[in-house]
Amino acid sequence: xxxxxxxxxxxxxxxxxxxxVLAACHESQVGPPHGAAALxxxxxxxxxxxxxxxxxxxxxxxxxxxxxxxxLAEAWADEFGPLLKxxxxxxxxxxxxxxxxxxxxSATYAATPLQDLGPSMPAAVRRxxxxxxxVTLCAGGVPEMSVAVSAWDxxxxxxxxxLLELTGDDFIPRAIPLTMPxxxxxxxxPQRAVAMAKQxxxxxxxxxxxxxxxxxVMPQFARWRVRLDSAASVRLSTGSLVHRSEVYVGGYAPxxxxxxxxxxxxxxxxxxxxxxYYSSLNTLSTVTARVRSGYSLDTEVAVRKGDTSK
Numbered sequence: 001x002x003x004x005x006x007x008x009x010x011x012x013x014x015x016x017x018x019x020x021v022l023a024a025c026h027e028s029q030v031g032p033p034h035g036a037a038a039l040x041x042x043x044x045x046x047x048x049x050x051x052x053x054x055x056x057x058x059x060x061x062x063x064x065x066x067x068x069x070x071x072l073a074e075a076w077a078d079e080f081g082p083l084l085k086x087x088x089x090x091x092x093x094x095x096x097x098x099x100x101x102x103x104x105x106s107a108t109y110a111a112t113p114l115q116d117l118g119p120s121m122p123a124a125v126r127r128x129x130x131x132x133x134x135v136t137l138c139a140g141g142v143p144e145m146s147v148a149v150s151a152w153d154x155x156x157x158x159x160x161x162x163l164l165e166l167t168g169d170d171f172i173p174r175a176i177p178l179t180m181p182x183x184x185x186x187x188x189x190p191q192r193a194v195a196m197a198k199q200x201x202x203x204x205x206x207x208x209x210x211x212x213x214x215x216x217v218m219p220q221f222a223r224w225r226v227r228l229d230s231a232a233s234v235r236l237s238t239g240s241l242v243h244r245s246e247v248y249v250g251g252y253a254p255x256x257x258x259x260x261x262x263x264x265x266x267x268x269x270x271x272x273x274x275x276x277y278y279s280s281l282n283t284l285s286t287v288t289a290r291v292r293s294g295y296s297l298d299t300e301v302a303v304r305k306g307d308t309s310k
Contacts, residue, residue: 061116061130063151066107069133073147075158076171077101077137081145088145092175097139104138108187109151110211110222113295114273117287124169125277127152129289132172132219134187134211146186148172148219174220186220187211193224193249200260200302201232201247209249215273215297223248223261225295234262237301248299261299269298 064072081088081098089096110132117126131151136143150170157164176186188196190209197205206229213222231243246263263269272288279285291297 061126061152062154063131064133064149064153066109066133069107069149069151070103070135071158072149072153072156072163073107073133073135073137073171074101074103075161075163076147076173077145078161079163081173088173088175091177092144093178096144096175100139101137101145102139103135104141104143105136107133107135107149108211110134110148110213110219112213113215113292113297114289115292117275117289121287122277122279123152124167125275125287127167127169128277129275132213132222134219134222136176143176146174146176146220148174172218172220174218187222188224188250190224193226196249196260197226197228197247201228201234201244203228203230203232203245203247205229212248212295223250235303236262237303242300246296247302260302262302263296264298264300269296273297 077098078101081096081101085096085098112129112131114129117129127150132148133151135147135149137145137147148171153170155165156170174186180186190211193209194205197203197209206227209224209226211222212225213219226247226249228245228247231245234242234244234247236242242262242265244262248261248263249259269291271291273291275287275289276284277287
């Protein structure tokens with residue numbers, strides 16, 4: 001979806017590579033920004049799994065609902081999964097029963113740390129840096145595929161089992177490796193995220209954890225953002241001792257061990273990032289995306305209390 005590009009004047013430049021993968025949607029399954037209908041007060045801001053329920057921003061992009069994301073993921077698996085069966089089975093390291101795949105558990109919302117690029121930008125570019133739903137597909141109760149569905153896929157259809165109105169950037173599928181650590185299916189549970197944050201900081205979570213995408217990697221490697229009730233002393237993997245009130249847990253992406261990181265100091269955290277995309281077949285354009293207020297693109301690896309391996 002997003003690949004690191006070159007650096008210019010010390011600013012990271014990101015290449016937006018629109019993936020050739022697929023999705024669909026009915027108008028009856030389109031809702032306001034995720035959580036808008038469910039939030040009537042502070043007591044309604046936690047899901048049954050203990051995770052944070054996304055609070056919409058004023059004027060935000062309309063989003064599909066979690067049940068619809070699940071339908072789309074299952075439709076993708078039925079229609080398109082078998083076309084690359086050898087590839088997915090190689091990635092998994094074992095067989096995948098595409099004819100038997102069904103969602104196991106509810107779709108999980110991964111928020112974006114970036115502000116919406118606005119309606120003047122191509123829809124595909126906006127979706128690439130927007131929020132995603134994560135759907136785990138199982139066969140016989142065993143997780144075999146993870147399919148990310150853009151939360152902004154509001155113009156797609158499913159007709160007679162076929163996905164229509166595809167744009168080429170609607171799905172991001174991944175096979176779940178048989179060797180996935182602790183069978184966490186890419187994501188640790190929100191309860192475990194809170195426990196890992198407490199083990200690292202000895203601090204107390206002020207709010208339920210929120211799943212947030214890491215910048216410019218696949219949605220499957222999103223991390224839980226845990227905000228503490230006060231700043232806590234944290235030992236970094238570099239040996240430095242810092243005071244932080246925001247912790248990120250999980251994310252088995254390259255360069256991350258699925259452990260715990262803390263938000264970088266404000267003076268070291270980027271507020272904008274440049275994105276490159278093809279505005280036409282041979283024209284490479286650049287747009288600046290701003291980081292959402294209260295979010296951090298930059299984190300530092302922390303050492304959990306009692307961990308002497310780092």
